[in-house]
Amino acid sequence: MDKSVMTKSFSERAKDRLYEAWDAWKPGYADWVAWSNELYHPDAEMIAMSGDAPEVFSAYQSKMKGFRDAYDMEMGVIERxxxxxxxxxxxxxxxMTPKGAGPEATVVIPVTEFNHFADAPRVRQADGRQAGTGDRGVSVMRIIDSQLHLGPGQIDTTLASMDALGIDSVLVDEFWARHPYGHPDFFEPGRRLPGGAWRSAFPTAETAALLHEDRFATVVRVDPDDDGLSxxxxxxxxxxxVKALRVLPTWSEGxxxxxxxxxCDRLFGLAADVGLPVFVYTPGRTALLRGYLRRFPALTVVIDHCGMPQPGLPVPSPSAEPGDGRTHPFDAVLSLAEHGNVALKWSHEQVVFGSEQYPFLGTRPHLRRALDAFGAERIMWAGDHTxxxxxxxxxxxxAVRDNPELGAAERHAVLGGTAERILRWTPGAGAADGVDPA
Incomplete structure (x- = not known):
């Protein structure tokens, strides 16, 4: 057995086994029986087709023959x-969809399993140690929303929504109102400095992070013209x-x-020195980032909102990479993947790719292209629903968690693993050494 497996705790090996098995799930009954016999103990208990009463797996397995003859069945990802x-x-x-019926006939059934394992290699030599679970349990897949706007009075309601959705953590970009003083680059809360620059404030985000350090962290908007950057x-x-900085450097033509x-040379140089990644929002003008990526190879840059042009912005539609009917504007974004110090925030994809009806099927080919270019380890999800x-x-x-075109490892990276690593945000660990996305 691999020595690295032997050094893992029972809880880690058990979760690894579930994670790997879920990625190899088989829909046909005979294949499913063989698959499930490798994973489940005959006496495992589950609550599924039996309503609220638990039943042992061997009975459940026999009963499933009738269900699988009558329905096409697909198993969703492990949520908790x-x-x-x-x-x-x-x-x-x-x-579950009746055989021969369309998707409108599909019903979705929540399933809870209580399981101990058959004699599988990954877990048979359990050492008896267990990870602490806290009040909320341990998520197989830590989900981090890498952009959420938050304002006063919204912490508790946001936490409740996170718990309901299974979102473990959010990165807060505090935002109250836009354009104080009529300036397109200024976003409240904050204050105007004597030299004319804008310095952001983040009281709600800071309060949320102090009260719930594993659930909330902060990305801070910084004005590159701030005289106090040093x-x-x-x-x-x-x-x-504070896990990252954010800059919106192309919000006006000037x-x-x-x-x-x-x-932004000074700002990027300082961020590189202290190990803070910089989120950069340059809609439709990502080509302008290339020089910075070359000049600051030690800096991790995260391209906001797929790097794509967006309607309704105060800056005219893109001039740097408009596309010409033969190439897509996203091509310019993907071309930056050759630089190992850049990552992509997968957000606003519904708007920028023109697919705004759930489950946003039109976004999937673009996500696959991004995964092929950057790799899942350099793509992080942000809902930014606010x-x-x-x-x-x-x-x-x-739309991402249930995307059947994603492999399990890709899903884990995009929904949390990439953000956890780039932001150096491990629950309960406090500050950690930086790691770039290369």
């Missing part, structure tokens, strides 16, 4: 998992809840020209 006292408890959803950036990096000429009127948080999450 707890390991305690040598037993795993996990939940998922099963979709002390501000290190001071922000010293705050455990700002875009300045960005092309290096207006900036997308008409779209529900649950919809933007499930």
């Amino acid at each position: 998992c707890i390991v305690a006292d040598g037993v795993t408890a996990h939940t998922y959803r099963m979709s 002390w501000l950036v290190p001071a922000l990096a010293a705050e455990p809840h 700002a875009a020209r300045a960005f092309a000429e290096g207006s 900036a997308l009127p008409g779209l529900r948080w649950s919809e933007v999450l499930h």
Whole structure:
């Protein structure tokens, strides 16, 4: 056996086994029986077709023959998992469609299983140690929403929504109102400095992170014209809840020209020095990032909102990479993947790719192209539902979580693993050493 497996705790090995098995699930009855015999103990208990009463797996397996003859069945991803006292408890959803019927006839059934394992190599030499689960349990897949706008009075309701959806953590970009003083680059809360720059404030995000350090963290908007950058950036990096900086350098034509000429060099250099990644929103103008990626190879840059042009912005539609009928504007974004210090935030995809009806099927080919270019380890999901009127948080999450075209490893990386690594955000660990996305 692999020594690295032997050093894992029972809870880690059990979750690994579930995770791997779920990726290899078989829909046909005979294949499913062989698959399930490798995973489940005959005496495992589950609550599924029996309503609220548990039944042993051997009885459930026999009963499933009739169901599988009558229905096409698809098993959803594991949503929650707890390991305690040598037993795993996990939940998922099963979709059932009568044979020959259309998708409108599909019903979705929640399933809860309480399981101990058959003699599988990954877990048979359990060492009896168990991971602490806390009040909320341990998620097989840590889900991090890497952009959420938050304001006063919204912490408790946001937490309740997160718990309901199975979202473990969110990165808060505090946002109250737009354009104080009529300036397109200024977003409240914050204040205008004597030199004319804007310095953001983030009282709600900071409060949320102090009260719930594993659930909330902060990305701080920084004005590259702030005269205090030399002390501000290190001071922000010293705050455990500040995980990244954010800049919107092409929000006006003048700002875009300045960005092309290096207006963010000082900010990017300071961020690289302290190990803070920088989220950069340059809709339709990602080509302007290339020089920065070359000049600051130690800096992790995250391209916001797929890097694509968006309707309704105060800056005219893109001039840097408009597409010509033969190439797609997304091609320019994907071409930046050759730089190992850049990652992509998969967000606003419904708007920028023109697919705004759940489950946003038109976005899937673009996500696959992004995965092929960047790799899942350099793509992080953001719902940003607070900036997308008409779209529900649950919809933007499930569109990725339940995307059947994603492998399990890809899903884990996009929905949380990439953000966890780039933001150096491990639950209960406080500040950690930075890791770039290369």
